[in-house]
Amino acid sequence: MIKKSVFSRPVIAMLTCMTLLTPLLAACTSNEPSEDQEERVLRIGTVYGSNDDTYFRQQYTDIFEVLNDNITIEIVPAVDQDQYQYFDYTKNEQPEQPDTLEAVKKLMTGENPVDVIVGDTSLLKSLIQENMLTQLDPLIAEDEFDTTDIVPTVLDGIKDMGDNNLYALTPTFSSSALFYNKAIFQKAGVEPPADGATWEDIFDLARRVTSGEGKDRVYGFSFSQYAGDPFYNVQMYAGPLQLRTFDDKAETMTVNNDSWERVWDTVATLARDKIVPGQEMFEYQTEQTEFNPFQGNMFMEGKLAMVVSDYSYVTRLINDNKYAETDDKFDPIDWDVVTPPVHQEKPGIGGSVYLSSLMAINSNAQNPEDAWEFIKFLNGEEWAKVKARSSYEMVSRKSYIQPKEGLDYNIAAFYTLKPIPPTSTDMNTLYQKMPNLWQVDSVGQKYFNEVVENKKTPKEALEAWEQDGNEMLQKLKTDPKASFEDKLGAN
Structure with missing residues (x-):
């Protein structure tokens, strides 16, 4: 005769479940933190900054840190602006301007590189060309991160920097x-x-x-x-055409051509006829x-x-x-x-679209996983919903872009066109290396005003600008701080 068990079937089932759960409970109560709860540091690099990084944290990192209290975020500027408040400006001199691209590259290399870099299209295009950023497309596909709701103005603009690949995302844009x-x-x-x-x-x-x-x-x-100033109008009108004032090295003027002549003639005529x-x-x-x-x-x-x-x-x-x-x-x-006006030869491109808060992962990142989680969160729906009421920039997710105060206006006009693709030349670096390079533009302004006043034809003015500009560029090549008051004041 088989002796009957003292445990009923329900009790046996319960004991079995407890036996299976024991390892999981032990893991949960272990003194060793899980990988998700491990204390970690996420280093975020910016181009400019100071000891007071309150604004940047309020805009981008505070919410993320609250939701991830085991992650400490460090904000690391490539150029510390605090140094400029101690410069002696009474000597009528300006402080030496650093090469921002080189400063950013230092942040991204060395013993303690940043994980995320935040910058504009010009900076990130240069970093992409030097293979310093991680392509995001594989990460987006693996996590099934939805980018279909990101407005074309933003998504297409970012792809233009990376040969139709994504190396960055931005939660906001201005246009x-x-x-x-x-x-x-x-x-x-x-x-x-x-x-x-x-x-x-x-x-x-x-x-x-x-x-x-x-x-x-x-x-x-x-x-x-x-x-x-009508000369400012020239810059706006010519911007989408990507006409250059001088070559990549700022050694030779590039203004004496039919394209520039048409631009000057068009804008000068509008000013002369007082249409503008x-x-x-x-x-x-x-x-x-x-x-x-x-x-x-x-x-x-x-x-x-x-x-x-x-x-x-x-x-x-x-x-x-x-x-x-x-x-x-x-x-x-x-x-x-x-939508802003477009040039016939550049359809679909127009307006002043700025992608100034692009976020990318350093290819040398020490903490690439949290870097991606940060970028993914800042570019996700939850963050867009919170920040959609901004007065100065628009969130990148179309679902959260709505007319203000219940008004009915064509808000899609702000995000339909593509931004002007960044050039291969880092213009900021050129102007930093040659502090008086701006005077070449000022000479152009002088000659353009002569066109408006009918003192010169556009062709004559551009030829004169080319000649003066070439002389100035050659002098700036050997003396970056050279001054040209004689050319600025000449008639």
């Missing part, structure tokens, strides 16, 4: 759009601008809606919110004696039909319109936006 005053177009009986318009389309519209004289003139278009506001607007503004909170803001004053401005201008317009509703002297502006 511009073409704002227009609906009432001015309605009064003129002219159809307002549309998405995808070329510069020629916009300049044609601008001529058709320009009206009035003197202080009552309504200008058709402006390259910025405020009346400025110029110096005369400063004179009218200084004549005003009554209080005007919108003084100088021509779009809000109703004296400007179209203007290219950045995303933060939306907040400014909203606030200005709220004030105008309380003051009988002013009328709120009925406005909307479309």
